[in-house]
Amino acid sequence: MTLIAQISDLHVQTPGQLAYGVVDTNRLVAQAIAQINQLQPHPDAIVASGDLVQHGTIDEYETLKTILSPLRSPLFLMPGNHDCRANLRQVFTHQPFSLSPLGHLSYAVDCDPLRLILLDNTHPKKKAGWLDEQRLKWLAHQLEEAPQSPTIIFMHHPPFLTGIPWMDRHQLEGERELKALVAKHQQVERVSCGHLHRGMYCRWAGAIASAQPSLVHQGGLELRPDTPSQFVMEPPAYQLHIWKNQSLISHIAFIGKFDGPYRFSDGRRVTSLTHN
Template sequence: MLLCQITDLHVTRPGALACARVDTARSLRRAIAAINRLSPRPDAVIATGDLIDTSHPSEYEVLRACLSELTVPLYLCVGNHDHREALRAAFPDHAYLRTGSEFVQYRVDLGALTVLVLDTQDPPNAGGHLCDARLTWLDEQLQACAGRPTLVAMHHPPFDTGIEFMDGLGLSARGRAGFARVVSRHRHVERVICGHLHRSIQASVAGAPEVMASTCVSTAHQITLGLAPGAPGSIALEPPGFALHLWQPGAGVRTHLAYVGPYDGPYTFDGESVS
């Protein structure tokens, strides 16, 4: 089972640039073209939130047009930049978005692997939260899929990263504690995949150290790596990319970071071009 994760697409309305610099729709189309060329072909793509940038009505229209170019099944997750009802309206054919709940969260079984998509949105705050209702849903779903290897997808990561200004916009302390309490009871959680940070970061979940969580680079711009206390928040035009989560029986989940070009190669170790 090969899952592709894209995140923090931040698609803008036509003619607008994210952070006054980044053509995010163009960047997303480049990422999609790279994903469509992959061999082996991913079994599914999971987009872990911040699909649009400002909630302008036309942004979801642009997003849908971009994502229509994908040639593999797609599953969507909300981030703090998203709007639940506008997302549902823009993707009426994605039945999993409409479960009768306020929250955009659902279960999908992909072969032997179960994916649980969790809603961490806490409007109007940029930070995330997991209320009792969402944690109860997660606990019930994990009980229902006991014995199946399970991956949890959510926007805000359940750990501090050391990038101070982003940690100030992270998942609430109560949400982190509740999440750890739930997942620690279920030994079949193999990975938690998240967005929000625009960087590739891995950490165990505090309170559930046997559970590994990770974030992913954006298909557009990245958050500057600022680990010094008080480092100002900023973006860097580092290479965009996506993650590939490979699950195999007996081996669990292994994650590969893939960059979106252009870049040279591949070459043999003798410097010859590989056709």
């Protein structure tokens, strides 16, 4: 069994700041890290799929580094549209992208038997995602290099429509080319993304594409076409991807203290891991 925890959209700020004047992102992220550290067994890897900080400043990345430092599992970072590649690279000098000659911060990690591809689809001047010819060629090479390895592609911006009008106003540029490429490679189990602050799944390019909740605030589920972009303080959450018996299963795990667990057999509280 292989465990991959995916956290996303942390929006960490310098101490004392609230995102949008509302959200204490630093406190929420710290709570999430403490809860993930309690997982047994520990994840084999943790992927943070973008929007690591709010404004992309050096000070924010230094704060992020401190908050993430207690993690007990290997951590792999990638940027989102709120991030600054240069500052991210400057602070996190031990990440695989730190010495990369690429203009983008894409890289691959082998987490036996899984192959994790972290594809940077951000553009410094665009809110929407963007994949140019260089990045698509890089991805093609990564997929051709290990055709037998079950693969998860991590990106910040999802490649699919959500059905939520305010979310769908900005489309991923290069989506058609990406879809055609992924459809050629049956080893791709999942295209797992952040950005939208909401859990969702769809069939895409012969695989499953998904977005995941944020560790801090969630995108509003508002289906009317004339509504503005908005967030709600639904519970923070992350995804735990489990590779077992040649299959990838993904769980949404909520952050916080909730009542229980109770046994289905008699309603009594579970006090031992040996109880069923």
